[in-house]
Amino acid sequence: MATREIYTTTFDEDVQTTTECPDCGSSVRTSTGETICEECGLVLEDTHLDRGPDWNRYDEQRTEKRTGAPLTPTRHDRGLSTEIGRYQDGHGNSLSSRKRRQLNRLRREQSRARWQSEANRNLGYGLGEVRRLSSSLGFGERLRNQACALFRRAQSENLCVGRSLEAVAAASVYAACRCNGLGRSRCEIVTVARCELAALSNAYNVMNVELELPAQPVSAADHLPKLASELEVSERVRRRALEFVQEAIDAGMTVGCRPAGVAAACLYLAAERCELFLSQREIATVAGVSPSTLRSRRDELLEV
DNA sequence: ACGATTATTGCGTTCTT
């Protein structure tokens, strides 16, 4: 295969970049086409204009190899593939029927070789599923690529045998969430996945052990960014809630409780202290817990 | 909307086969 350099995106220098998060005012980080607030995790922009390779520079000496689609981990063959055409040769002339039959055979053989094995076919299908899940969950590019990388690892470690590819794909997506401290639950993933909750859990558990994922236990703090942004509370409330969460953890009262419930109660109290009176139901609903859970967590919190 | 009370669920433990 001809030498091919990994293509890196270059942005024009005059591209406008926001340096402050409109939500909480702290600095933002831009990487791989995604702009994220460091503090609250708000995704400001996740699809930068692709100022891709310069396709039209045929008249110049092409010393740098800049053509071709970007290499991407989300395609089974990293975006590299070749198709054999049907009706024209390399100069645009039409083909004789004999030549055409020959090319048909060639194409058939080539398409078999392209999916070198069953494993490759599965990888292509699985990565497609990961992409689908990622986009329906509104992931940015970085997170999606991580999920795809996890799926590749799972497949190369033979974790797919005896499990459905859909389950492993969903587990990869969930694992990417866990490794990044996102407060997404398995149930949320299952609503868009093509597998049962039990299958997802099984696949995730085995991935967690075999791949030694750097997944931390879900903390109540992980739920705060999403809650705060959906309820559109001020930065003061947000910080106050985070303090409450920390206090609750230090007091050891979060053990055995649903992190989302703790987060909901902390946010409820924090809002109250800042003269913002949100109803229990409102907060509980977006947190995915019942109002009574919120109340019992709050009562425990008030004892500290 | 909130609080109190009751019902349900989930899960590790213990007992049985």
Add this chain to the structure above:
DNA sequence: AAGAAAACAATAATCGT
């Protein structure tokens, strides 16, 4: 060792104010 059962805590549902 595998399954059943009693027990417990957290959560959800319901009702009264």
